[in-house]
Amino acid sequence: MDLTFRFLYAFRYTSAVAFKRPARKDYTEESLYEYAIGALGRRMRSVAEMKRLMRPKVAHQEDGDRMVEAVIERLKQQKYLNDARYAETYSNNRKENQKFGRLRVTTDLKARGVHGDVIDAAMKTTYGDTDEVELAKKFVQRKRIKPLDPKDQKAAARIFRTLLRAGFSSRSAYRVLNGMKADAEILAALEAEAAEATETPENE
Template structure:
């Protein structure tokens, strides 16, 4: 397969606009995407910088708007916890300060337990009947970004046996020691 030709600034701009039309992206994601379409080296970096500046000036690329929208959608639609959204935004290249500011504002008045219960309801997860199901629910909630204190609180309200909870403690200790 023949490699795609390197793009000049206007070609790269058109490419970037089409990519942004398909879905919203962060500046870091756009830079990674454009990297393959320019010649390697300092000239390619200059073309990327100029293109990113132009896209930002036209209002098509804004990490603050991206972070706010992403956080709101993950919280309202997916019912994800604060930790998950923070991790996802960091992986997408949003700056630490912007992530903390956005998440702080979005999750300030959110009750994590209520959100975790909504997540369980959305995923149609019911009360566990044995240790294996309890561990599965714990993993699902940790993956969704909820704190272990909230998870244990929910499991205790479901009257999960103390043996199951202590087994989870052992699993958790094994994972943190690795």
């Protein structure tokens, strides 16, 4: 019994040592800056994204917040961080490569912490002269959505909702489905559903 107890104690002690978490790294302002440069080298990021990325690294340090702000200011001065450029580049890539609509890109940029005025300017530049219906058709082609059976309500609803999630208005989605020869009654029902979904939050 005594040997068993000692064995279990030794096993637990060894396991605790083996799985002990490494000590948190302490950053200086310079090493935090180097970390930020590495992150930006992998992909563009907004100011808010960079703050979210750096803060957990220095949360245990007394001057962590100050270092984050100092690094952000330095990156801005060096033009490595620029939300206006980021928003325009991001929105252009999402439009040209993924064929997303304005509403989807606007939502994504908000989630990345970009200010509303900056987003509005980027949308004007990227989508100002865009025919949304034509872009929605390109999105359907890119997704390789199969030709629609005019009477297939489930398929029509699936395409309609896919277009809404991709950032297109219900009117544009309606016109795309109309071009795919969807049944008029099905289209009317989908349009009514979209209108109801839009109005519901305002009434609550």
